[in-house]
Amino acid sequence: MKRTVGIIGLGLLGGSLAKGLALHPDYEVIGYARRSHIGAQAMADGVVKAAYTEARAVVEQADILVFALPPDTNARLFEELAPYIQPRTLITDVSSTKVNFARTVKQYIPMGAHFVSIHPMAGSEKGGYAMAQADLFKGCTWIVLTDESEPSWSEAGAQELVAMGEYLGGRVEQIAMKDHDGFMATVSHMPHTVAAMIATLAGGDAHGALRLRLAAGGFRDITRVAGGNPAMWREIITSNRQEVVRALSQLEEQILHIKNLLLTSDDDTLETYLKIAKTIRDDFSHL
């Protein structure tokens, strides 16, 4: 018998997951979307077997329950829906920060249910079901979080989600839950705030228009993510508040270091710093 994948939220990530799993031989996909026309569209597209505007119906039927709304919304809904989760259910979420949702899950998860978090690193500046696509996860990093010390975590559940990531063409990585948010703060969330800061410094005063006429490809790339959706990034950054602050403090230390090198004319050490950074960046390019 096919297992039922219940997707809470048919936006960019949830919708893409539904589209990507629609033809999976072992799964039957159902979904919750608050607005009925989204669910109707997903049914018309043959992407879900059934769609609901109340999440409870999805929760009660799901063998695998995927929370695919923004992190705070996921947590709010989980608390409401926990009483209806079946003991057999494998719960997961696709949020880009983990600690807050995980805290809620641990508090409310019913006995017998399992929780294994995933973070498919796919996204776009444009969200919503209309942008969702079956191959969104292809070639993207698909992180399955490990959390062996947690009773609700399950190795079998992790393996099921690893297989799901592979089926969708993702590059699967397993990372410890405790490391995830700090790592993400350093490689994504802090850099996002910095992109916004650099855009602000370049263009945010009376000389902005003139200054931006001098900006070139380096500026374009460094600030690209500052074009992202502010409401979405507010939620990502604030759901990882402490780690983003920590990463910004680490950046402040680096700035002090570089300023000190410049002010003392220690140009050899500056060049060494740039060389090491280049080595890291070049290695990353080969990933």
Place this chain on the structure above:
Amino acid sequence: MKRTVGIIGLGLLGGSLAKGLALHPDYEVIGYARRSHIGAQAMADGVVKAAYTEARAVVEQADILVFALPPDTNARLFEELAPYIQPRTLITDVSSTKVNFARTVKQYIPMGAHFVSIHPMAGSEKGGYAMAQADLFKGCTWIVLTDESEPSWSEAGAQELVAMGEYLGGRVEQIAMKDHDGFMATVSHMPHTVAAMIATLAGGDAHGALRLRLAAGGFRDITRVAGGNPAMWREIITSNRQEVVRALSQLEEQILHIKNLLLTSDDDTLETYLKIAKTIRDDFSHL
């Protein structure tokens, strides 16, 4: 009679200028390259009419004299060569920072010669004559610096260099000399150091390899310039030392502001900050 453009240095910028002007009806291009095989290659390519391994011969013949070596090297050479510059000569340089070279020029420039600096914002992580191309400047910003209060600056010279930029397909901008280096520090040099810092924070410790496996497109773009040539960027950054320090201090203020918003949970103001940054970035995209 054709005017002689003498190019000091046939690397990426000087070589591209030579290639781009080789067929110009009003110009004859000659060049200086320290290594004789570079000059021989440029002659074989039909890119220069004559090539020299001593800069003096170029200086003595040039109507337009282009310093196309790194900023400090340009300044050192200028001091040496100033006695041989003809009074009719229009001197320019293509450096990405201006104040240091301009200071040397003002000190040593012979009476009757003119100095109008340009900054063609083209480049590549790969330098050298072999990478030079006639269309390097096409679509790139080509800045002509204005400096009306300076006796050696010339409006006619500026117009000649504007026309040269247009001939090469550049997007010509005129910017005041006094603003240039500060603007560049904010839109390019400071961001370059930040890209190196973010690469260092992400990949520079024992968790680096693991952390970089979580890095995605945002990280790739933000850190791209950290893959640039360390020796070249050392020279660019240190030739604009004071302005880079100033821009880094401005970034520190922004970091303090964002940390404060996060620590006081002033998430609405954070979202407004991200919105303003997005507006600036979106406007820039339309340039």
